[in-house]
Amino acid sequence: MTTDTTTQGNAPGATTPGRTVLDARGVTMRFGGLTAVRGVDLTVNSGEIVGLIGPNGAGKTTFFNCLTGLYTPTEGEVRYQGQLLPPKSFKVTAAGIARTFQNIRLFANMTVLENVLVGRHTRTKEGFWSAVLRGPGFHRAEKASRARAMELLDFVGLAAKADHLARNLPYGEQRKLEIARALASEPGLLLLDEPTAGMNPQETRATEELVFAIRDQGIAVLVIEHDMRFIFNLCDRVAVLVQGEKLVEGDSATVQGDDRVVAAYLGEPLDNDPGAAEAAEVEAAEAHAGTHAGTPADPGTPADPDPAAGQQNKETDR
Template identity: 60%
Template sequence: MTLTAERVSMTFGGLVALDDVTLAVPGNRITGLIGPNGAGKTTLFNCLTGLYAPTSGRILLDGRPLAADPAQAMRGGVARTFQNIRLFPGMSALDNVLVGRHTRIKQGLLAALLHGPGFRKSEAAATERARAELEFVGLGPEGHMPARSLAYGDQRRLEIARALAGDPAVLMLDEPTAGMNGTETADISALITAIRDRGIAVVVIEHDTKFIFSLCDHVYVLVRGRMLVDGPPATVRTDPRVIEAYLGATECSK
């Protein structure tokens, strides 16, 4: 399964957030998306997951256009996490994951009211799957805990488990290691590789270039709304334009 953005532009009033961006996410690969702050990375994510309708251009999932409707994107197999953790804080970890599975559960309202055998079967299957995802990200024993009382790193993992529960073909991670130390970053790195090994394409936004270059199969560099360079990590790392964009930006901010 491939997710592609075809010449996508997005403007908010007079502000051009994305300008003619084209990107392809092949299955079974880890794709990195880097760029300075305000480059439009999260806006691109929002377009790819159906939260925003691009001003022009198309989002295609396996060649079929994807409507600007997150429910349809989830059903189609595009799931995501958020830059600043956005769990359902008052719900248990398990219920958070079950909400991630929302589009895959078939239950009528009447069945939900009466709790018949069919309902119980579907509920048991969903719960089993949700538990398996919690186990997968390393939160097996934490299922009953309210999401808000989990440790910071565990909350990041829970967000990933919630996204995985929707049976995604493409998993989009918005800064999964923000605010983590070296050990935790390495753990997340291993987790992302394990997700790829399940046959799920992963897209990662990160500021930590070392993390991106060691993890990704292909890297896109977005600067001020435009796709500057893309290619394998080794080429991108040494590209003079990337170095200028990054170091230049760093110099300016000093």
């Protein structure tokens, strides 16, 4: 993988250091009676890698979809570099936000290079007639696009496979290709939805390096991931979504040390947990049965032939 950012300089879409790139305020998304995202505020600044974590169904992907114009939030607004984002995904890409998907979405029967070229369409100025007539302007633009696409393939370590069909790439390389295609739109902010899903530890480590290299090119990154080691190694800041709401936000140490986050992942007991009273009743009944076991009325039936086994069962059931 070529991730030597010292020689590559900033990406064309790079943003001004220290500025707020993404500003989402009060984002709410309802599907009928279900509120998948509720009043979420989140900012991403230039030069930052921000993580978005939360248990399954917490609303992470829905929030991404609200940021990228796939969904129009029921309430709230999203600004990119100070401008309100249009509610159309191709316009959001043109504005400077690119994304990858949880389920890889490549053109399987196109080559690796062609997939990246498709990602460049928002940056290609040549219009319809130029493409049809294939004049000198078109050829110049096409050459420049190919050169940039090859540069990106080199950056993610896939230059040698430019002519391979996307469908023939191993899974980890397909994920890299998705990232190269997203970078082809020259974004200032890259959203990654579970970039290491299905990867082995070596591939995950390489993806971590790749994301650092992308950040070093001046592109801010917002990443959803279930792999906590990956998130806490990588991110400057982490926000935790639980049941559609932002529960905690802070640096890795703050989030890791917050008991509410652990509780949310383990499944926090409800207040006045109704199960607790029931469990106490069962325990009392068991204790009562134990007291009467082995009495003359029931001489041959020990209540608990192996108390240690009983304890084991309780722990398994918990």
